[in-house]
Amino acid sequence: MQVELNSPCKVNFILNILGKRADGFHELETVMQPVPFFDRLSFERARDGIELNCDNPELPTGSANLVYRAAEAFLTKARISDGARIRLTKRIPLAAGLGGGSANAATTLLGLNQLFGAPLTFVELDLLARELGSDVPFFLQNKPAIAVGRGEQVTPVEAFQSLAGFHILLIHPGFGISTAWAYNNLAPFPAALNGQAGRAQRFVEDLQVSVERALPDFYNSLEAPVLRKFPLLAIFQEHLRECGATVALMSGSGSTTFALIENEAKAADIQTRFISKFGSFCWIASVPL
Numbered sequence: 001m002q003v004e005l006n007s008p009c010k011v012n013f014i015l016n017i018l019g020k021r022a023d024g025f026h027e028l029e030t031v032m033q034p035v036p037f038f039d040r041l042s043f044e045r046a047r048d049g050i051e052l053n054c055d056n057p058e059l060p061t062g063s064a065n066l067v068y069r070a071a072e073a074f075l076t077k078a079r080i081s082d083g084a085r086i087r088l089t090k091r092i093p094l095a096a097g098l099g100g101g102s103a104n105a106a107t108t109l110l111g112l113n114q115l116f117g118a119p120l121t122f123v124e125l126d127l128l129a130r131e132l133g134s135d136v137p138f139f140l141q142n143k144p145a146i147a148v149g150r151g152e153q154v155t156p157v158e159a160f161q162s163l164a165g166f167h168i169l170l171i172h173p174g175f176g177i178s179t180a181w182a183y184n185n186l187a188p189f190p191a192a193l194n195g196q197a198g199r200a201q202r203f204v205e206d207l208q209v210s211v212e213r214a215l216p217d218f219y220n221s222l223e224a225p226v227l228r229k230f231p232l233l234a235i236f237q238e239h240l241r242e243c244g245a246t247v248a249l250m251s252g253s254g255s256t257t258f259a260l261i262e263n264e265a266k267a268a269d270i271q272t273r274f275i276s277k278f279g280s281f282c283w284i285a286s287v288p289l
Helices: 066-077 100-115 122-132 136-140 179-184 199-207 211-217 223-229 231-242 264-278
Strands: 002-020 026-046 050-054 083-089 145-149 153-156 167-172 247-250 257-261 283-288
Touching (some): 002 100, 002 136, 002 199, 026 100, 026 199, 026 283, 050 066, 066 100, 066 122, 100 122, 100 136, 122 136, 136 153, 199 211, 223 231, 231 247, 231 257, 231 264, 257 264, 264 283
Antiparallel strands (some): 002 026, 026 145, 145 153, 167 283
């Protein structure tokens, strides 16, 4: 038996940092939107151990990989003595702020649970996901969500009907940004480091009414340090807005810029104009929301 699953990515419509916690992490509130651009994972039983293969040579295939660690945690928690053979086909860029690695880990938990006959409940999978990483629990479900704490406390919300027909343009500049670096360089930006709580809930309420109402609240605290070090990303945003994108923002800790665009034809036009201005060195994907 083989189980094959798509592993999506996400963008952050709002990422509001609320200060640094005593445990060294940052308190935050965020609204995450799943994006239907996928990696692919396949799972098979093995006699013992974990065998992970990946088509991207930049990724390790041992315990340094979240997929491997998720498989290890699952087999241990489920008390399964058999092993697993996993194949990961990567399409989502690395260190991009799109949550690709976190999604791979969550998809591994879901895929192995399906492969082995659902020995774990959703609550048990969620606890494993929280231990693996802050964004991992979000990818156990497929709706937009508010996440708080370190980002591991996830509350799904209904799909935003105001975004019906919209396309999202994802632009990765060919370099990654360390999440730890972005958070560690917030100190010179006290307004970004110590945001006002409640913005995420207000944003959801506004976006459920209309995009126009929510426009002032699309926000990412981590843009403060990142755009100062990488002004090219600010130039990307400015160009996308000039071309007619409704929203242009950095996702997560970067380096991906995303643009929300009213329809497919306009998205195609803006993509063409972007490539005409900047060349073809960026990775670009356009998908419907």
